Amino acid sequence: MQIHLDTMLVTLVVASLMIGFSLWLRGKIIAGAPTGAQNAVEALIGFVNDTVRDNFPVHNPIIAPLALTIFTFIFLCNSIDLLPAYLLGHTAHLFGIEHFRPVPTNDLNLPVAMALTVFGMVLYYEFKLKPGHFMKELLLQPFASLLLDSKNPLVKFLGVLLIPLNFTLKLIEEIAKPLSLSFRLFGNMFAGEVIFLLIAMLLLADSSEQLASFGGIASELIGIMVGVGWSLFHMFIGLLQAFIFMILSVVYLSIAHQPAEH
Secondary structure, eight states: OOOOHHHHHHHHHHHHHHHHHHHHHHTTOOSSSOOHHHHHHHHHHHHHHHHHHHHOOSOOTTHHHHHHHHHHHHHHHHHGGGSOTTHHHHHHHHTTOSOOOSOGGGSTHHHHHHHHHHHHHHHHHHHHHOHHHHHHHHHHTTTHHHHHTSSOHHHHHHHHHTHHHHHHHHHHHHHHHHHHHHHHHHHHHHHHHHHHHHHHHHHSOOSHHHHHSHHHHHHHHHHHHHHHHHHHHHHHHHHHHHHHHHHHHHHHHHHHHSOOOO
16 A cells, blocks of 8 residues: 555656647647648547547547547656666655656556556446446356246256356456556566666676776677667567557447447
Protein backbone atom coordinates (compact mmCIF):
# COMPACT_ATOMS: atom_id res chain seq x y z
CA MET A 1 0.00 0.00 0.00
CA GLN A 2 2.47 2.60 -1.23
CA ILE A 3 2.14 5.60 -3.49
CA HIS A 4 5.13 5.80 -5.82
CA LEU A 5 5.76 9.53 -6.05
CA ASP A 6 8.21 9.12 -8.93
CA THR A 7 5.54 7.45 -11.06
CA MET A 8 2.94 10.02 -10.06
CA LEU A 9 5.29 12.92 -10.82
CA VAL A 10 6.49 11.69 -14.22
CA THR A 11 2.99 10.74 -15.41
CA LEU A 12 1.72 14.16 -14.29
CA VAL A 13 4.50 15.85 -16.26
CA VAL A 14 3.80 13.73 -19.36
CA ALA A 15 0.05 14.39 -19.16
CA SER A 16 0.66 18.12 -18.66
CA LEU A 17 2.95 18.21 -21.70
CA MET A 18 0.30 16.44 -23.79
CA ILE A 19 -2.40 18.91 -22.72
CA GLY A 20 -0.10 21.91 -23.13
CA PHE A 21 0.99 20.81 -26.60
CA SER A 22 -2.65 20.27 -27.63
CA LEU A 23 -3.64 23.75 -26.45
CA TRP A 24 -0.65 25.27 -28.24
CA LEU A 25 -1.39 23.40 -31.46
CA ARG A 26 -5.05 24.39 -31.36
CA GLY A 27 -4.04 28.02 -31.78
CA LYS A 28 -1.68 27.15 -34.66
CA ILE A 29 -4.10 25.15 -36.82
CA ILE A 30 -4.42 26.50 -40.34
CA ALA A 31 -6.66 25.58 -43.23
CA GLY A 32 -5.23 23.94 -46.31
CA ALA A 33 -2.15 21.75 -46.50
CA PRO A 34 -0.77 21.21 -42.98
CA THR A 35 2.89 21.61 -42.16
CA GLY A 36 5.18 20.92 -39.23
CA ALA A 37 3.58 19.78 -35.99
CA GLN A 38 0.06 19.97 -37.43
CA ASN A 39 1.03 17.63 -40.24
CA ALA A 40 2.56 15.10 -37.81
CA VAL A 41 -0.47 15.20 -35.51
CA GLU A 42 -2.92 14.84 -38.40
CA ALA A 43 -0.97 11.83 -39.68
CA LEU A 44 -1.10 10.28 -36.20
CA ILE A 45 -4.82 10.95 -35.87
CA GLY A 46 -5.45 9.48 -39.32
CA PHE A 47 -3.48 6.35 -38.39
CA VAL A 48 -5.44 5.89 -35.16
CA ASN A 49 -8.78 6.54 -36.89
CA ASP A 50 -8.01 3.94 -39.57
CA THR A 51 -6.97 1.42 -36.89
CA VAL A 52 -10.17 1.98 -34.90
CA ARG A 53 -12.31 1.84 -38.04
CA ASP A 54 -10.80 -1.51 -39.00
CA ASN A 55 -11.29 -3.06 -35.56
CA PHE A 56 -14.41 -1.38 -34.17
CA PRO A 57 -17.61 -2.29 -36.03
CA VAL A 58 -20.03 0.23 -34.48
CA HIS A 59 -19.96 3.97 -33.80
CA ASN A 60 -18.82 5.26 -30.44
CA PRO A 61 -17.38 8.79 -30.44
CA ILE A 62 -15.04 8.24 -27.48
CA ILE A 63 -13.18 5.15 -28.76
CA ALA A 64 -10.87 6.91 -31.24
CA PRO A 65 -9.90 9.71 -28.79
CA LEU A 66 -9.34 7.06 -26.11
CA ALA A 67 -7.10 5.04 -28.45
CA LEU A 68 -5.14 8.16 -29.42
CA THR A 69 -4.65 9.11 -25.76
CA ILE A 70 -3.51 5.61 -24.79
CA PHE A 71 -1.05 5.35 -27.67
CA THR A 72 0.46 8.80 -27.19
CA PHE A 73 0.66 8.61 -23.40
CA ILE A 74 2.31 5.18 -23.29
CA PHE A 75 4.76 6.02 -26.07
CA LEU A 76 5.85 9.24 -24.36
CA CYS A 77 6.27 7.42 -21.03
CA ASN A 78 8.33 4.70 -22.73
CA SER A 79 10.44 7.28 -24.56
CA ILE A 80 11.83 8.68 -21.30
CA ASP A 81 14.23 5.73 -21.45
CA LEU A 82 16.05 7.52 -24.28
CA LEU A 83 17.31 10.25 -21.94
CA PRO A 84 20.95 9.89 -20.83
CA ALA A 85 21.37 7.16 -18.22
CA TYR A 86 20.70 8.22 -14.63
CA LEU A 87 20.00 11.84 -15.69
CA LEU A 88 16.67 12.08 -13.89
CA GLY A 89 17.92 9.89 -11.05
CA HIS A 90 20.95 12.11 -10.39
CA THR A 91 18.74 15.20 -10.65
CA ALA A 92 16.39 13.72 -8.08
CA HIS A 93 19.35 12.97 -5.78
CA LEU A 94 20.15 16.68 -5.72
CA PHE A 95 16.78 17.22 -4.05
CA GLY A 96 17.37 14.47 -1.50
CA ILE A 97 15.39 11.75 -3.29
CA GLU A 98 17.31 8.50 -2.88
CA HIS A 99 15.39 6.30 -5.32
CA PHE A 100 13.78 7.59 -8.48
CA ARG A 101 12.29 5.53 -11.33
CA PRO A 102 12.23 7.75 -14.44
CA VAL A 103 10.13 5.45 -16.67
CA PRO A 104 6.62 5.16 -15.17
CA THR A 105 5.66 2.14 -17.32
CA ASN A 106 8.52 0.32 -15.60
CA ASP A 107 6.37 0.51 -12.45
CA LEU A 108 3.71 -2.22 -12.52
CA ASN A 109 1.19 0.09 -10.83
CA LEU A 110 0.77 2.31 -13.90
CA PRO A 111 0.16 -0.47 -16.50
CA VAL A 112 -2.24 -2.16 -14.06
CA ALA A 113 -4.12 1.10 -13.46
CA MET A 114 -4.52 1.72 -17.21
CA ALA A 115 -5.53 -1.90 -17.85
CA LEU A 116 -8.12 -1.80 -15.06
CA THR A 117 -9.54 1.42 -16.52
CA VAL A 118 -10.00 -0.24 -19.90
CA PHE A 119 -11.41 -3.35 -18.20
CA GLY A 120 -13.89 -1.19 -16.27
CA MET A 121 -15.06 0.35 -19.54
CA VAL A 122 -15.46 -3.12 -21.07
CA LEU A 123 -17.66 -4.23 -18.16
CA TYR A 124 -19.65 -0.99 -18.34
CA TYR A 125 -20.51 -1.48 -22.02
CA GLU A 126 -21.18 -5.20 -21.53
CA PHE A 127 -23.79 -4.45 -18.85
CA LYS A 128 -25.14 -1.39 -20.64
CA LEU A 129 -25.57 -2.81 -24.15
CA LYS A 130 -26.38 -6.49 -23.52
CA PRO A 131 -26.83 -7.21 -19.80
CA GLY A 132 -28.89 -10.36 -20.29
CA HIS A 133 -26.51 -11.87 -22.80
CA PHE A 134 -23.48 -11.03 -20.65
CA MET A 135 -25.03 -12.62 -17.56
CA LYS A 136 -25.89 -15.68 -19.62
CA GLU A 137 -22.27 -15.93 -20.76
CA LEU A 138 -21.07 -15.36 -17.22
CA LEU A 139 -23.17 -18.13 -15.66
CA LEU A 140 -24.14 -20.58 -18.40
CA GLN A 141 -21.33 -20.74 -20.95
CA PRO A 142 -19.93 -23.10 -22.09
CA PHE A 143 -21.46 -26.12 -20.33
CA ALA A 144 -24.64 -25.23 -18.49
CA SER A 145 -26.52 -23.78 -21.48
CA LEU A 146 -26.24 -27.08 -23.37
CA LEU A 147 -27.65 -29.02 -20.43
CA LEU A 148 -30.39 -26.54 -19.53
CA ASP A 149 -31.82 -26.84 -23.04
CA SER A 150 -32.51 -30.51 -22.41
CA LYS A 151 -36.02 -31.68 -21.50
CA ASN A 152 -34.67 -34.21 -19.02
CA PRO A 153 -35.03 -32.82 -15.43
CA LEU A 154 -31.91 -34.66 -14.28
CA VAL A 155 -29.85 -33.11 -17.09
CA LYS A 156 -31.26 -29.67 -16.25
CA PHE A 157 -30.28 -30.16 -12.60
CA LEU A 158 -26.76 -31.11 -13.70
CA GLY A 159 -26.66 -27.90 -15.73
CA VAL A 160 -27.52 -25.89 -12.62
CA LEU A 161 -24.69 -27.62 -10.72
CA LEU A 162 -22.27 -26.58 -13.46
CA ILE A 163 -23.05 -22.85 -13.08
CA PRO A 164 -20.26 -22.26 -10.50
CA LEU A 165 -17.76 -23.92 -12.86
CA ASN A 166 -18.93 -21.77 -15.77
CA PHE A 167 -18.70 -18.65 -13.60
CA THR A 168 -15.14 -19.55 -12.56
CA LEU A 169 -14.01 -20.14 -16.15
CA LYS A 170 -15.60 -16.90 -17.35
CA LEU A 171 -14.08 -14.99 -14.45
CA ILE A 172 -10.62 -16.30 -15.33
CA GLU A 173 -11.18 -15.32 -18.96
CA GLU A 174 -12.18 -11.77 -18.02
CA ILE A 175 -9.39 -11.28 -15.47
CA ALA A 176 -6.87 -12.41 -18.09
CA LYS A 177 -7.65 -9.28 -20.14
CA PRO A 178 -6.23 -6.66 -17.75
CA LEU A 179 -3.46 -9.03 -16.69
CA SER A 180 -2.28 -9.52 -20.27
CA LEU A 181 -2.48 -5.79 -20.98
CA SER A 182 -0.55 -4.72 -17.90
CA PHE A 183 2.10 -7.44 -17.60
CA ARG A 184 3.00 -7.32 -21.30
CA LEU A 185 3.79 -3.60 -21.12
CA PHE A 186 5.51 -3.81 -17.74
CA GLY A 187 7.55 -6.89 -18.67
CA ASN A 188 8.95 -5.42 -21.86
CA MET A 189 9.88 -2.09 -20.28
CA PHE A 190 11.36 -3.74 -17.18
CA ALA A 191 13.45 -6.09 -19.33
CA GLY A 192 14.71 -3.13 -21.34
CA GLU A 193 15.80 -1.38 -18.14
CA VAL A 194 17.64 -4.49 -16.95
CA ILE A 195 19.53 -4.75 -20.25
CA PHE A 196 20.50 -1.08 -20.00
CA LEU A 197 21.95 -1.78 -16.54
CA LEU A 198 23.80 -4.86 -17.80
CA ILE A 199 25.37 -2.84 -20.64
CA ALA A 200 26.46 -0.17 -18.17
CA MET A 201 27.91 -2.65 -15.67
CA LEU A 202 29.69 -4.91 -18.15
CA LEU A 203 30.99 -2.48 -20.77
CA LEU A 204 31.29 1.02 -19.31
CA ALA A 205 34.26 2.09 -17.21
CA ASP A 206 33.41 3.00 -13.62
CA SER A 207 36.57 4.94 -12.74
CA SER A 208 39.08 7.29 -14.34
CA GLU A 209 41.86 4.69 -13.89
CA GLN A 210 39.96 2.13 -15.98
CA LEU A 211 39.13 4.72 -18.60
CA ALA A 212 42.82 5.70 -18.93
CA SER A 213 43.80 2.19 -20.03
CA PHE A 214 43.52 0.84 -23.58
CA GLY A 215 41.05 -1.82 -22.46
CA GLY A 216 38.95 0.80 -20.69
CA ILE A 217 38.78 3.00 -23.79
CA ALA A 218 37.89 0.02 -26.02
CA SER A 219 35.26 -1.15 -23.54
CA GLU A 220 33.82 2.37 -23.35
CA LEU A 221 33.56 2.68 -27.13
CA ILE A 222 31.92 -0.74 -27.43
CA GLY A 223 29.58 0.09 -24.57
CA ILE A 224 28.52 3.35 -26.23
CA MET A 225 27.85 1.63 -29.57
CA VAL A 226 25.93 -1.21 -27.92
CA GLY A 227 24.03 1.28 -25.78
CA VAL A 228 23.03 3.40 -28.78
CA GLY A 229 21.96 0.29 -30.69
CA TRP A 230 19.91 -0.99 -27.80
CA SER A 231 18.39 2.48 -27.28
CA LEU A 232 17.12 2.51 -30.88
CA PHE A 233 15.75 -1.02 -30.56
CA HIS A 234 14.19 -0.19 -27.18
CA MET A 235 12.53 2.87 -28.72
CA PHE A 236 10.97 0.57 -31.33
CA ILE A 237 9.82 -1.79 -28.56
CA GLY A 238 8.27 1.15 -26.69
CA LEU A 239 6.41 2.20 -29.84
CA LEU A 240 5.28 -1.38 -30.47
CA GLN A 241 4.05 -1.83 -26.89
CA ALA A 242 2.08 1.42 -27.08
CA PHE A 243 0.42 0.18 -30.28
CA ILE A 244 -0.32 -3.27 -28.81
CA PHE A 245 -1.89 -1.77 -25.68
CA MET A 246 -4.01 0.53 -27.86
CA ILE A 247 -5.15 -2.14 -30.33
CA LEU A 248 -6.02 -4.66 -27.61
CA SER A 249 -8.01 -2.02 -25.75
CA VAL A 250 -9.95 -1.28 -28.94
CA VAL A 251 -10.52 -5.01 -29.59
CA TYR A 252 -11.78 -5.65 -26.04
CA LEU A 253 -14.16 -2.69 -26.28
CA SER A 254 -15.22 -3.88 -29.74
CA ILE A 255 -16.17 -7.28 -28.31
CA ALA A 256 -18.24 -5.53 -25.64
CA HIS A 257 -20.10 -3.58 -28.36
CA GLN A 258 -20.86 -6.57 -30.58
CA PRO A 259 -24.56 -7.43 -30.63
CA ALA A 260 -25.69 -10.55 -28.83
CA GLU A 261 -26.00 -13.63 -31.03
CA HIS A 262 -29.31 -15.43 -30.93
